[in-house]
Amino acid sequence: MTTGTAPQAPREGRGRVLTVAKIARLAGVSAPTVSRVLNGQTGVALETRQRVEAVLREHGYRRPGGASSIAVLELVFHALESLWALEIIRGVEKVAREHDLAVVLTEMQGRLTPGRAWTEQVLTRRPTGVIAVFSELTVAQQSQLATRSIPLVVLDPTGEPLHQTPSVGATNWNGGLAATRHLLDLGHRRIAMLSGPTEWPCCRARLDGYRAAMDAADVPLDPELVRISTLYVEGGLADGRALLRLPDPPTAIFTANDLQALGVYEAARLDGVRIPEELSVVGFDDLSFTRWSGPPMTTVRQPLERMGATAARMIIELAAGRPLEQHRVELATELVVRESTAAPSEC
Structure with missing residues (x-):
């Protein structure tokens, strides 16, 4: 059973109708397969779908409402304000290109949940699938996508994934643990943590990793x-200055992302605090600017490009009707030690 508006029969030449049977014959597939492609249903191998789409394009067919017959992959971001997003886009685009998919990019300008207009546009486009990055789709929106057989994968979810919604993330807890242990091993005990919003699992996990390392080292938490803080340079600057102006300031600061760490760099510069001689700083993500910071930044590498590529491959598997080996994929983080960390000056 199909949903939505039934596709109109495409025309071939002057007045001649290109039937489903003829499309099937030209594409070398069965008529039910053509119907599934026309109605945007899953259960069709990507190569087969592309062969049918090629026949449709060759004969000038367009879906009802003017939607293009080109297969697309929908990518939704809450914001596009840093290299973090670019790394994910690069991974998605690489996989999409390998499978002749176009990528449609939507930015929600800081909102976490897409609006009604976006939902209507996606249902009209009927993409191969939707990847929601650091975004929250409502239960109703997820149901609408499922009804139209549009697969959904959540990347770095802001909330606990609903039911069996496939998702991709990183080992954030391990990353927080490794960063804090590195500072403890250098001799630091006054170690501060700038977290992001703790209602987001990735930020909460990094904070929990920090706490676990401090607890394991028997270092009391102040x-x-x-x-x-906010996950931007401004947050790192404001909270970094507040930390450095405490009567007993920290000798090291671990931040929830590299942008916050860059803000801490600026806070230290404004207050005349030298990095790493008087303050050690560790970021999270390993964005490209970290190796060119002054000094080059110690950070936790999050495999953002691989995360995007993994989410895209999951969409392709789901669109072809194949079951996923894992509904939740977590890729490993890695501590990258550079020049922004050193033993505290009193050691």
């Missing part, structure tokens, strides 16, 4: 050294 509540003044833990700040919930």
Whole structure:
């Protein structure tokens, strides 16, 4: 059973109708397969779908409402304000190119949930699938996609994934643990943590990893050294300055992302604090600018490009009707030690 508006029979030449049977014959597939492609249903191998789409394009067919017959992959971001997003786009685009898919990119300008207009446009486009990056689709939106057989994969989800919604993330807890252990091994004990919003699992996991490392080292946690900040340079600057102006300031700061760490760099510069001689700094993500920072930044590498590629491959598997080996994929993080960390000056 299909949903939505039934596709109109395409025309071939002057007044001649290109029937489903003829499309099937030209593409070398069965008529039910053509119907599934026309109705945007899953269960068709990507190569087969592309062969049918090629026949449709050759004969000038367009779906009802003017939607293109070109297969697309929908990529939704809450914001496009840093190299973080670019790394993910690069991974998605690489896989999409390998499979002759176009990528449609939507930015929600800081909102976490797409609006009604986006939902209507996606249902009209009927993409091969949707990847939601750091975004939250409502239960109703997820149901609408499922009804139209449009697969959904969530990348770095902001909330706990609903039911069996496939998702891709990184080992954030391990990353937080490794970063804090590195600072402890250097001799630091006054270690501050700039977290992002703790309602987001990735930020909460990094904070929990920091706490676990401090607890394992039997180092008491000073509540003044833990700040919930925004994931931008401005957050790192404001909270970094507040930390450095404490009566007993930290000798090291671990941040939830590289942008916050860059803000801490600026806070240290403004207050005349030298990195790493007087303050060690560790970021998270390993964006391209970290190796050119002054000094080059120690950070936790998050495999952002691989995360995007993994999500795209999951969409392709689901669109072809193949079951996923894993519904939740977590890729490993890695501590990258550069020149922004050193033993505290009193050691």
